[in-house]
Amino acid sequence: MIDLKLLRDDLDFVRAAYARRGGVPQLDEVAELDRKRRRMLVEVENARAEQNRLSRLIPLSAPEDRPSAIAEAKVIADRLKELEPELERTEEELTRLASYLPNLPDESVPSGLSEEENVVAREVGERPRFDFEPLDHATLGRNLGIFDAERGVKTSGSRFVYLTGPGAVLELSLVRFAIDMLGGRGFTPVITPVLVRERAMYGTGFLPADEREIYKIERDDLYLAGTSEVALASMHAEETVDGARLPLRYAGFSTNFRREAGTYGKDTQGLVRLHQFDKVEQFSYSHPDTSWDEYDFILANQEEFLQALEIPYRVVVMCGGDLGPMAAKKIDHEAWLPASDRFLEVTSATNATDYQARRFQTRFRAEGKSGLVHTLNGTACAVGRTIVALLENHQRADGSVAIPEPLRHYTGFESLQPIS
């Protein structure tokens, strides 16, 4: 939710900001409803003030004056019974429409409507050169016996896999590596609930915008989270935290569930686009004045993680049209996949500014003043896609795949070997 005061104070500013993400059709309607609401609010409050005044006089008045005093108060009471529902309807409509307003893009966000207009900031790391024909990750995975897609389909349908043998160990190793790295940087490890209430989904910003993408458990009225961001953003809902304790940093681990609606036929092989995958996520509650510094910190952690694993990548700044509803800015890191000959999104970092905090009412208090915090999130390790990048970049002529040095401590092996 954005601050509706902005619509009153500087509608043109809001309009210009939204233009960078393709515009928001209902903007003027929201602004008009807001004006109407305030008009009615003043009317209702004045009536209530009058009613309160009259009511207070009743017990003080002489018994013989009571009937007339009550009759007088009743006139106002009846009038309020007409005005209040009307105000309420206006407020409901306003809230409903306003909940579709996305966050305002930061000034540094490039204009654009689709991912074609995202901006590649730079490329980091050397693309590997092979003196043999490199294999794509799906083939490698099969050869190495680290996942089993056929049986995943048998059990759960397409886009589900079994991670097997060294694949399972590799996953746990990556998770632990990421958690340890962040633990040294002030992030408290958290394993989050994956079934969440509607309120958590709404507050994070995935509802109402991304409803199609989310699994819902109708019977128990719960949703399956697509990222631990949901539970982490919801963690301090309705709380006022001591400003001196900011930033609050969490390294969330969870299994994530995504419907991948509308992606039929896309990335059907391997570990790229699954309905279920595990991820370690950075999440920060920041003071609003320093949230862009915190954003840089999250981005730096992401780069260090990729560099430690010797994965070449590029930094992509999302254009306005490619931002999620909660994002004021979003930057992805895309790993280079030499055999597939393309880049693959492996991390994403978002500064949600006060958008989520306003919905969740997460505040801070410092020097006697209180305000909304800023929330930020960024992938630390999306396990499946990280494995994809490791496989393609570290494959060797004999069909094996080298494990990067920092990870060996966790895996206990130095390479993945082809089975039989």
Add this chain to the structure above:
RNA sequence: GGUGGGGUACCGAAGCGGCCGAACGGGCUCGCCUCGAAAGCGAGUGAGGGUUCACGCCCUCCGUGGGUUCAAAUCCCACCCCCACCGCCA
């Protein structure tokens, strides 16, 4: 699945339908006292919104939503959430 008990301000905890935004205790802040601290004493201490250049004024909030009434923390209805115990269970 069953049975109970609860949701009041930063925390704990009272609260006859009418100066109740709410006693009291703790905490916190600022004073006094002190060489300094503790203790003690005194004062203060919620949030959101509307309006105003401002001082201020006004409205709302006692889990949520309805209802009764001139007037609801208080009475009525529905719902949500939390806790405890029993059963089942990784």
